[in-house]
Amino acid sequence: MEDSRPLDALNKARNKRVMVELKNGRQYIGKLNAFDIHINVVLEDAEEHVEEYAEKEVDGKKIQVRTGNKVMNRKLGVVFIRGDTIIMISPA
Amino acid sequence: MEDSRPLDALNKARNKRVMVELKNGRQYIGKLNAFDIHINVVLEDAEEHVEEYAEKEVDGKKIQVRTGNKVMNRKLGVVFIRGDTIIMISPA
Amino acid sequence: MEDSRPLDALNKARNKRVMVELKNGRQYIGKLNAFDIHINVVLEDAEEHVEEYAEKEVDGKKIQVRTGNKVMNRKLGVVFIRGDTIIMISPA
Amino acid sequence: MEDSRPLDALNKARNKRVMVELKNGRQYIGKLNAFDIHINVVLEDAEEHVEEYAEKEVDGKKIQVRTGNKVMNRKLGVVFIRGDTIIMISPA
Amino acid sequence: MEDSRPLDALNKARNKRVMVELKNGRQYIGKLNAFDIHINVVLEDAEEHVEEYAEKEVDGKKIQVRTGNKVMNRKLGVVFIRGDTIIMISPA
Amino acid sequence: MEDSRPLDALNKARNKRVMVELKNGRQYIGKLNAFDIHINVVLEDAEEHVEEYAEKEVDGKKIQVRTGNKVMNRKLGVVFIRGDTIIMISPA
Amino acid sequence: MEDSRPLDALNKARNKRVMVELKNGRQYIGKLNAFDIHINVVLEDAEEHVEEYAEKEVDGKKIQVRTGNKVMNRKLGVVFIRGDTIIMISPA
Numbered sequence: 281m282e283d284s285r286p287l288d289a290l291n292k293a294r295n296k297r298v299m300v301e302l303k304n305g306r307q308y309i310g311k312l313n314a315f316d317i318h319i320n321v322v323l324e325d326a327e328e329h330v331e332e333y334a335e336k337e338v339d340g341k342k343i344q345v346r347t348g349n350k351v352m353n354r355k356l357g358v359v360f361i362r363g364d365t366i367i368m369i370s371p372a
Numbered sequence: 373m374e375d376s377r378p379l380d381a382l383n384k385a386r387n388k389r390v391m392v393e394l395k396n397g398r399q400y401i402g403k404l405n406a407f408d409i410h411i412n413v414v415l416e417d418a419e420e421h422v423e424e425y426a427e428k429e430v431d432g433k434k435i436q437v438r439t440g441n442k443v444m445n446r447k448l449g450v451v452f453i454r455g456d457t458i459i460m461i462s463p464a
Numbered sequence: 465m466e467d468s469r470p471l472d473a474l475n476k477a478r479n480k481r482v483m484v485e486l487k488n489g490r491q492y493i494g495k496l497n498a499f500d501i502h503i504n505v506v507l508e509d510a511e512e513h514v515e516e517y518a519e520k521e522v523d524g525k526k527i528q529v530r531t532g533n534k535v536m537n538r539k540l541g542v543v544f545i546r547g548d549t550i551i552m553i554s555p556a
Numbered sequence: 557m558e559d560s561r562p563l564d565a566l567n568k569a570r571n572k573r574v575m576v577e578l579k580n581g582r583q584y585i586g587k588l589n590a591f592d593i594h595i596n597v598v599l600e601d602a603e604e605h606v607e608e609y610a611e612k613e614v615d616g617k618k619i620q621v622r623t624g625n626k627v628m629n630r631k632l633g634v635v636f637i638r639g640d641t642i643i644m645i646s647p648a
Numbered sequence: 649m650e651d652s653r654p655l656d657a658l659n660k661a662r663n664k665r666v667m668v669e670l671k672n673g674r675q676y677i678g679k680l681n682a683f684d685i686h687i688n689v690v691l692e693d694a695e696e697h698v699e700e701y702a703e704k705e706v707d708g709k710k711i712q713v714r715t716g717n718k719v720m721n722r723k724l725g726v727v728f729i730r731g732d733t734i735i736m737i738s739p740a
Numbered sequence: 741m742e743d744s745r746p747l748d749a750l751n752k753a754r755n756k757r758v759m760v761e762l763k764n765g766r767q768y769i770g771k772l773n774a775f776d777i778h779i780n781v782v783l784e785d786a787e788e789h790v791e792e793y794a795e796k797e798v799d800g801k802k803i804q805v806r807t808g809n810k811v812m813n814r815k816l817g818v819v820f821i822r823g824d825t826i827i828m829i830s831p832a
Numbered sequence: 833m834e835d836s837r838p839l840d841a842l843n844k845a846r847n848k849r850v851m852v853e854l855k856n857g858r859q860y861i862g863k864l865n866a867f868d869i870h871i872n873v874v875l876e877d878a879e880e881h882v883e884e885y886a887e888k889e890v891d892g893k894k895i896q897v898r899t900g901n902k903v904m905n906r907k908l909g910v911v912f913i914r915g916d917t918i919i920m921i922s923p924a
Contacts, residue, residue, distance in 0.1 A: 283846060283866065284865060284866045284874075285866050285868055286866045286867060286868050286872040286873060286874045286912055287868075287872075288866065288874075289865065289866060289874040289910060289912050290912055293910075303856070303917070319872070319914050363914070364916065366914050367854065367856070367913070367914060367917045368860075368911050368912060368913045368914065368917075369911070369912040370878075370908045370909065370910060370911040370912070371909055371910060
């Protein structure tokens with residue numbers, strides 16, 4: 281393990297926009313301001329994106345189905361995200 | 373990791389109103405009085421907000437659906453929140 | 465983090481009545497006798513409160529729905545509650 | 557935290573009958589023989605109690621509903637219970 | 649905590665047949681060969697028992713219902729069981 | 741605990757074929773190449789086995805039911821399995 | 833445990849394409865750039881693959897069923913994956 285470590289990748293992403301995906305399906309997109317070894321993360325200018333639902337008629341019944349897209353839910357400014365709720369982090 | 377750390381952001385929010393969102397979908401909004409490395413949090417003048425449900429008629433059946441909004445459920449005064457139930461914290 | 469810490473708030477609540485809310489939706493209300501850093505808690509003169517259900521007729525079918533209230537389920541005297549099941553603690 | 561600690565309450569209950577409630581809804585009732593800081597517990601003369609179900613007719617359909625009571629399921633003698641499955645412990 | 653500790657009970661059960669019940673409802677019955685502080689366990693001559701289902705006719709529909717019994721599913725010989733999946737251990 | 745320890749059993753299984761069962765119901769069968777105290781495991785010549793489903797007609801409706809068997813899903817070669825997803829390990 | 837350790841297998845896979853399977857059913861396929869003892873992982877040129885669904889008519893009703901295949905969902909470039917969401921890692 282003399283080579284690069286996972287937190288190096290986060291360090292390179294500092295002050296850049298990243299997408300943070302949570303176990304509950306939500307995404308937070310914002311500028312990576314801080315992180316620690318627990319992967320607690322602070323984003324600035326953050327937006328929350330949630331799964332999009334659309335109404336669909338199946339066999340004459342209207343049901344809510346996931347479109348597979350994410351849509352902006354709210355702007356949050358600064359947000360502290362607890363590490364254990366995070367699945368992955370990637371450049372936005 | 374010489375730069376700012378996630379708990380710095382919480383420290384800046386001390387004595388200010390924050391929104392704490394839990395894994396069970398609830399939100400607590402109050403003045404951030406204290407926190408620790410486990411992200412255990414104490415809020416003052418706290419309110420609990422829960423997901424709003426509305427009755428909707430779908431195919432002649434009345435069902436309860438989420439409106440996507442949160443509504444005030446109860447005022448709690450001081451509240452201690454265990455860190456491992458928290459998803460995120462943001463200025464209110 | 466030179467300021468107050470979350471356990472200070474619990475210490476102030478010692479020997480006072482608190483409400484402890486668990487991840488399974490139950491509440492225990494009693495006098496806070498002891499706690500530790502894991503948020504293991506001991507209550508005295510404790511009562512267990514559970515979610516209230518009421519029968520409701522929807523489209524000619526009787527179903528059980530949550531009223532949103534909690535009702536007293538049983539008196540327990542002394543109760544030891546394991547910290548990792550706790551969501552929050554607040555004055556009763 | 558100079559005052560009493562949660563494990564003191566368990567220590568007082570040693571060799572007395574306690575009720576141990578698990579995250580899966582089961583209860584074990586027996587004499588508290590041993591415990592440790594993980595809240596691993598050993599009971600003697602233990603009985604397992606489970607939720608009682610009764611058949612109920614709703615709209616002409618027979619369904620199984622919880623009565624809200626617990627009933628004795630089996631006698632177990634000595635039982636070692638892993639701490640992380642425990643919600644609470646109270647005198648039986 | 650000068651008295652007996654939970655692992656003492658497991659130590660007494662060494663080389664005797666025990667029943668290990670898991671969070672997923674399965675039971676492993678075998679000779680307790682080894683254990684550690686994480687409650688990782690090794691059984692010899694182990695059998696796996698699972699919940700029994702029976703077909704039942706309810707309102708003219710055949711459904712699978714749990715009988716409440718456990719039935720032998722397979723013989724496993726030596727089995728290593730990870731501690732965090734275990735609910736309880738008791739003499740078989 | 742002077743006697744044998746759980747990891748001794750894994751050590752004896754090194755370079756032999758084992759079956760690793762996961763919390764999600766999958767099984768990996770392969771030669772045990774390596775393990776550590778977290779029960780992270782590396783298998784060689786590994787196969788993934790999943791629960792078998794069969795179509796069954798119940799009351800004139802075709803439904804998918806579990807047969808109770810596992811079937812080979814894919815060959816994986818070398819596979820690293822994270823310890824906290826493992827329920828048990830047994831000779832294949 | 834003088835023999836090879838699980839992280840040796842990851843070290844051999846460094847700079848090679850691997851498939852990382854998560855607890856939520858998703859797969860990430862990319863070049864293994866970094867990992868640590870928590871199995872936090874960084875992939876480069878990563879693609880996200882998700883379970884494929886197809887529409888099927890069962891008893892005159894159209895339902896969504898899993899085909900058992902994975903399909904490419906999106907290209908992500910660099911991705912940091914938190915270790916506790918990972919089930920297994922295997923050469924792609």
